[in-house]
Amino acid sequence: MAKSPETEHPNKAFGWAAKDKSGLLSPFHFSRRNNGENDVTVKILYCGVCHTDLHTIKNDWGFSYYPVVPGHEIVGIATQVGKNVTKFKEGDRVGVGVITGSCQSCESCDQDLENYCPQMSFTYNAIGSDGTKNYGGYSDTIVVDQRFVLRFPEGLPSDSGAPLLCAGITVYSPMKYYGMTEPGKHLGVAGLGGLGHVAVKIGKAFGLKVTVISSSPNKEDEAINRLGADSFLVSTDPQKMKAAIGTMDYIIDTVSAVHALFPLLGLLKVNGKLVTLGLPEKPLELPIFPLVLGRKMVGGSDIGGMKETQEMLDFCAKHNITADIELIKMDEINTAMDRLAKSDVRYRFVIDVANSLSRM
């Protein structure tokens, strides 16, 4: 007889789950495995709300397995560590990001690129190595193999540092991989949301000149005065876009809806690179002439490996980079999701799990 979520593992757990594609989240009793010899058990303090959580609870991508407990920007305290665990001890402040499993023996894993392992498993809405479903961080505890646990550096706040575990690595990894870190070069950041605002901060920390490219003129003041961008380009203003043609060395494109690449490619200098991070529902249109005439490149990227995620956290701690967050209670999550769907957040919701997730 199939076990229920509550009984499939020995340790009770509690969180909020979406039960169907309405995406409505509600209290959910389930269970977590015993802490194995390689595992770390984490009491969850905070969990960021990522746009992927919204896509998944609504089954936008067609592979949601309900009930879904989302959440992959998790910060908490280690309450138990297995006997083979060397990197962490009880009481440590730790983070868990987008992935919690991989084969640990393929070429990608050997290169610390667990995110490209063909057997990689996501923190939630995926089958873990024990064959049971993974539940994410909108919950009280999580048990994770030490390889997928991150040390949260001194000085990096738990609440505003949480979104770095997905948003942070998602922009940091391609900036390193595609060589978008040469001080003095000009970075364009398209879209000013969860990913975009972190990209601005990280870009500035690399010594780049940063221009935000956005369709919302009302974000200009924030972008420049609060986030530290050097300039702001309204993408719907043809004059301004024309004046900016051929001025950028790199563009990080965080826009997740279907959008035009042509104007963005025009902003790049010769040899310029555009890295797209959003996952639109339909394919984009790629104009070829700008690529050919200017030797330009379009690439993509997806989170990062564990080693570089740790490197990113340490980098952010050193440069005092955190996300701009709106802290919410667990029972405010459905309203937050509605607002997220309208991009009505500056710039990431973070659930105050420990203080608001009360077992019902």
Next chain:
Amino acid sequence: MGKVLEKEAFGLAAKDNSGVLSPFRFARRETGEKDVRFKVLFCGICHTDLHMIRNDWGMSTYPLVPGHEIVGLVTEVGGKVTKFKTGDKVGVGCMVGSCGSCDSCTEGLENYCPKMIQTYGFKYYDDTITYGGYSDNMVCDEAFIIRIPDNLPLDAAAPLLCAGITVYSPLKYHGLDKPGMHIGVVGLGGLGHVAVKFAKAMGTKVTVISTSDSKRGEAINRLGADAFVVSRDPQQIKGAMGTMDGIINTVSATHSLLPLLGMLKHKGKLVMVGAPEKPLELSVMPLIFERKMVMGSMIGGIKETQEMVDMAGKHNITADIELISADYVNTAMERLEKADVRYRFVIDVANTLKPTP
């Protein structure tokens, strides 16, 4: 008003967007102190010539004398020319001028200079319009002249000046020239067949990707490709999934990028050297989840064009050509439009382009 040009020239020009080429008398400048003048022996016919004579891209001015795969023998050099002398075998490709001072020029990438002057149909420094190689003589600044290695037959070497550099440059720039790598070449035409030859000479394994099986024998037995995939056959595509380090895509018609991206390994590079006029559909999944890239490339700088031609000399790489007489050129254009050529027409200028009385 432009400078008065003093040296007579004779060639073939398109007079309007019908694209029909007919005899045309015109004038070129005198040989300036930095110029090299040469008698044109052969000129390759590039697909760009076809687009330009018909004004497909809306930038043609008439009369238009096409031709940017030009080879010949030096007849005169200016007083400040140091690298060439009378009798040398030389060539000119797609460019005859650039600003010389921008970032691109400083890096030897004149092809990306915003003020780059193309060999035909562009305004030169003296305000005259440039005329290309479907003509009896050429004059060009020394900086844009390419020396042709002695051992290469001039007629078959001519297409290297555009087709050759167009595929050589991205193979080098994107690091797709390492022995043992696996390179795909999409489209087996003027660009594609030369890409196969250069990629093989670089020591890579080459798979030709084509829409029909008809060129399989040629590709493998004559051009030296290691494998051949018919892009309309799902089974063949499936067998090639995730196997290539890079793909040089020479196709300029609208086509699907998805199977090509599928054939790349993780981190693989899809290089567009053909330029479809309409945007292509791009699914971002292969880019995001497999970190694959799509990039473009356009000819190459002068230094690397010389490097390419020198490599061709060392490895005996030339284009597969059909030599034609000047009066066949309009028929050749019609055949080119139907891709009915193995794989480049070259005009036997010196022997067949005669001024009409």
